[in-house]
Every structure is written in structure tokens, then in C-alpha cells.
Ligand SMILES: Nc1nc2c(ncn2[C@@H]2O[C@H](COP(=O)(O)OP(=O)(O)OP(=O)(O)O)[C@@H](O)[C@H]2O)c(=O)[nH]1
């Protein structure tokens with residue numbers, strides 16, 4: 018099996034952190050888990066420390082303040098690169114992503130072989146559970162727009178459940194990745210694909226969080242649409258931002 022680091026970013030996930038870590042450890046017992054907590058005021062970081070003290074496969078990276086999902090993931094990726102992991106997983110802490118899909122996603126990454134396997138809601142077999150119609154429509158049409166604008170073949174570019182080959186992430190540092198907000202996911206998928214990497218989608222059922230508060234709001238959607246438009250247009254006039262090599 019590929020040496021795998023599962024990165025779990027957390028901000029105020031005190032209720033979810035124990036169950037999600039337990040489910041990840043059961044699903045992929047050989048993988049290491051890194052919680053990246055941005056100083057959650059609800060004490061998530063302290064709970065993660067307890068879990069790490071009891072399990073050599075779990076560790077925690079404490080960041081001083083909330084800097085967004087992208088910054089947290091980039092620090093997790095840097096750890097994976099420094100420690101020579103073959104694969105890095107992105108997964109939400111809130112239970113929306115089922116760790117039970119990870120063995121299939123990692124097997125696909127290794128044997129296809131692929132540079133990125135996306136746990137996808139918008140391919141045959143994929144689904145969303147407990148989402149209101151409006152949110153479903155926003156995700157669907159936003160993804161259709163991104164696919165068209167970026168001339169991508171990916172159906173779920175905003176998905177946050179993924180497995181990367183670590184080699185595809187080299188060079189993707191703060192200087193290269195411009196997104197602060199949630200379009201971080203779109204940017205990363207696009208960059209791996211644009212660099213010639215193989216991107217595959219594995220159907221998943223996304224389950225809306227049951228506890229904790231959603232951080233989703235209109236500003237996030239507006240930011241993503243604006244950025245996707247700028248990227249798409251700059252590619253059309255031949256001024257795409259620096260490409261990264263996939264291997
Ligand atoms: N370290 C860190 N983690 C974050 C930050 N913002 C969000 N997260 C985590 O990123 C994951 C995804 O965030 P969510 O709030 O679930 O976002 P979402 O799934 O788009 O929306 P909802 O589930 O509806 O809130 C969760 O594990 C969050 O705890 C942040 O600024 N720093």
C-alpha cells in the first residue's frame with residue numbers, strides 16, 4: 018500500500034473530531050492522520066491532542082489563528098512532502114465524507130494510476146444527502162460553470178474529499194496557490210489537470226453535517242465564480258498562472 022497521510026482540517030469541530038478520527042483509523046489502519054487545527058475556540062485542538070497521545074498514527078498541527086481551509090491544507094501537504102508520504106488525503110472533519118470510501122479511492126490512485134482521485138457527487142453513482150434544493154442547484158451549476166470556463170473534464174471541482182499522489186503537489190506552495198477561500202479546491206484540481214496529471218472521479222454520497230455550524234455563505238460562492246472567470250479568461254489569452262509539473 019502507498020504510505021498515506023490523511024489531513025483533517027478543523028475549526029470548531031469539538032463534537033465531530035473523535036468520531037471522524039475513529040472512522041478514519043478503522044477504514045485505513047495503516048495510514049497516518051494529521052489534524053490541522055486553527056486554534057479552534059471550542060477546544061477541538063485539545064481533544065485532538067488527547068487522541069494523538071493515545072495513538073501513534075495520529076498527530077496534530079496547531080496553527081495560531083484561523084487562516085482558512087487552503088492555508089491549513091498547504092501546511093499539511095508540506096508535512097506529507099517532507100516526510101515522504103506517497104499519498105495525501107483531504108477529508109472534512111464534520112462527517113460529510115465517509116472514510117469507508119478511502120480504500121477504494123487509494124486503490125484507484127495507486128493502480129490506475131492517477132495523480133488525483135476526487136470523491137465526486139456529480140458523476141453517475143454520486144449523490145448528496147440532506148441538502149436543500151437551492152444548495153444542490155448552486156453546487157451543480159457552479160461545477161458546470163467551472164468545467165466549461167476552465168475547459169476541465171472534472172464534474173466535481175469543488176469537492177473536498179480527495180486523494181493526491183504527493184508528487185503532484187510538489188511546487189504548489191503559497192506563492193502558486195492564490196485562493197484563500199473554498200475555491201482552493203477548484204484551483205488545485207485545475208492545476209493538477211492543467212499540468213497534465215491524471216484526475217479520476219470516484220462516486221461518493223456526500224452527507225450534510227449534522228452538528229456544528231455551516232461556514233457556507235453567499236460571499237464564498239461569489240468569490241469562487243469571480244476567480245473561476247478570471248482564470249478561465251486568462252487561460253484563453255494565454256496568460257495562465259505558472260503551471261506545476263504533475264510528477
Ligand atoms: N484548519 C482550518 N479548518 C477549517 C477552516 N475552515 C473550515 N475548516 C474545516 O474544513 C472542513 C470543511 O469545512 P465546512 O465548514 O464543513 O465546510 P462545508 O462542508 O463547505 O460547509 P458546511 O459543512 O455546510 O459547513 C471542516 O473540517 C472544517 O472544520 C479554517 O479556517 N481552518
Ligand SMILES: [Mg+2]
Pocket residue numbers: 109111113226
Ligand atoms: Mg462540511
